[in-house]
Amino acid sequence: MKTYLPWSADLALGIPEIDNQHQLLVAMINRIYDALIHKAPREEAGCLLQELVxxxxxxFALEESLFRITDYPGYDTHKALHEHLKQQVMDTHRRFADGQMNLDLQLMAFLRSWLEDHINGEDRAYVPHMMNTGIRLKDDSRGWLERFLNSMGRKAIA
Ligand SMILES: [Fe+2]
Ligand SMILES: [Fe+2]
Structure with missing residues (x-):
């Protein structure tokens, strides 16, 4: 079956822990598409949208904590944008749950650009800053991001 939003190098930022989380978001959007194709019960699609929310x-909380601990100058703007994007996906879920909106290709197109535009716009813009903070000091050593994630309790974000 066709994957709605295939993961590709175009979406990768080169920071493995962040890319893993972005891949999970992509996988969630693909599951929502599968629910559309298979005409899954409305309740099931609602659960998938809730998972995405x-x-x-x-x-977003993970990215924002990285911005804080690395003194990212774009923190305020990026955080405000996250709030807006969160609101958009929450509204989508609510309207779907209320029956004001159906799972259709228009909704899929919205979710695709909602994620892709952010990754390739504002997220890609923080990569040079993160790289400068020594996120990967040496190829053979674990970067501080991985240690940080482990200290937060990996299960919470896996
Ligand atoms: Fe992101
Ligand atoms: Fe972001």
Whole structure:
């Protein structure tokens, strides 16, 4: 079956822990598409949208904590944008749950650009800053990001 939003090098930022989280968001959007194709019960699609809402909050919180500990100058702007994006996906879920909106290709196109535009726009813009903070000091040693994630309790974000 066709994957709606295939993961590709175009979406990768080159920071493995962040790319893993972005891949999970992509996988969630693909599951929502599968639910559309298979005409899954409305309730099931609603659960998938709720999962996307929840994991979006986790991922954004992780990025924002990285911005704080690295003194990212774009913190305020990026955080405000996250709030806006969170609101958009929450509204989508609510309207779907209320029956004001159906799972269709228009909704899929919205979710695709909602994620892709952010990754390739504002997220890609923080990569040079993160790289400068020594996120990967040596190829053969674990970067501080991985140690940080482990110290937060990996299960919470996996
Ligand atoms: Fe992101
Ligand atoms: Fe972001």
């Amino acid at each position: 929840d994991y979006t909050a986790v991922h």
